[in-house]
Amino acid sequence: MTRATTRFISAILLVALALPLAAAPRLELQGRLAQGSVVFGRTAPGASVYFADREVRVSPQGVFVIGFGRDAADSERLVVEGPDGERIERRLEIAPRDYDIQRIDGVPPETVSPPEEAMERIREEVELVREARTRDDPRTDFLDDFIWPVTGRITGVYGSQRVYNGEPRRPHYGIDIAASAGTPVRAPAGGIVTVAHEDMYFSGGTLLLDHGHGLSSAFLHLRSLAVDVGDRVERGDTIGTVGSGGRSTGAHLDWRINWFQRRLDPRQLVDAMPDGGG
Incomplete structure (x- = not known):
């Protein structure tokens, strides 16, 4: 994990301590939106995250992980639902890569x-x-x-x-x-x-x-x-x-x-x- 990602994850753990239990959902992503990439996300504790036709596990601190395969399509949908029912939907644009x-x-x-x-x-x-x-x-x-x-x-x-x-x-x-x-x-x-x-x-x-x-x-x-x-x-x-x-x-x-x-x-x-x- 790169140093930038480490700082991002550390910030997740600190910010989560100050959030109310029924915080509105928010969405922060760290990592390249590109084929082959792993991306770390942060949202409100207690929120639900949906991606790639599945509900994604979210930690008590609001941390989650998603990934894009070698031949991922040019976009994928990410949905976050907060504990109070508020909803965020984002279309992630996935950059293609050249392969040898x-x-x-x-x-x-x-x-x-x-x-x-x-x-x-x-x-x-x-x-x-x-x-x-x-x-x-x-x-x-x-x-x-x-x-x-x-x-x-x-x-x-x-x-x-x-x-x-x-x-x-x-x-x-x-x-x-x-x-x-x-x-x-x-x-x-x-x-x-x-x-x-x-x-x-x-x-x-x-x-x-x-x-x-x-x-x-x-x-x-x-x-x-x-x-x-x-x-x-x-x-x-x-x-x-x-x-x-x-x-x-x-x-x-x-x-x-x-x-x-x-x-x-x-x-x-x-x-x-x-x-x-x-």
Whole structure:
């Protein structure tokens, strides 16, 4: 989480103390209104917030989180209803982004697509992750000042996509950070471990960490896991080590952020990569 967002969240907690219980709704948003962005909001305590065809969890201090996917439409509707019935409706204009698209021809089909005998395993692993991302805890660990889970050269960016033999593949939804195998991976913010799998077909050692209100991190291609499902971790705790498991061509960490099933850009939550990385 950037320093500007941290100041915004701190102000939320201070202002909320002075508000009457039946305060009229108001709406403040912090974050880019752009594809791939996570946005933190503030409204009156006790207000209800509706976005993306769901009622969004609001903390007792009036804090909430929303997110826009890689290919979000050009606008989305946000509605706030105060405890006294007063209503705010805002149409959020979502800025598009340009993504790196690579076209590669002449790739053997067996390299592009997994064999049929692996499909059942893949479906089970996809469902495990999907179910974990339905979690909607009241915890507000996302109020932490997010840090990079590892430091190093960024080798893959959010939203990029490859087209093999004319067939578009799934976009890349994370940030790839090159690091030596065995490098400790730290929790970027506090949370609860919801998935701890030693060897998924595509992503190898895989961890999911829930930060509350539907915001979660995923860490892929790990060599080892230092935590189990249900464990509570704090920002900076070691949760595993960098590896190259699954479909990976070298040691690196693939760090991803989701708001429920919406895939967001982790770089929206952190300052520039330290130590000359990136």
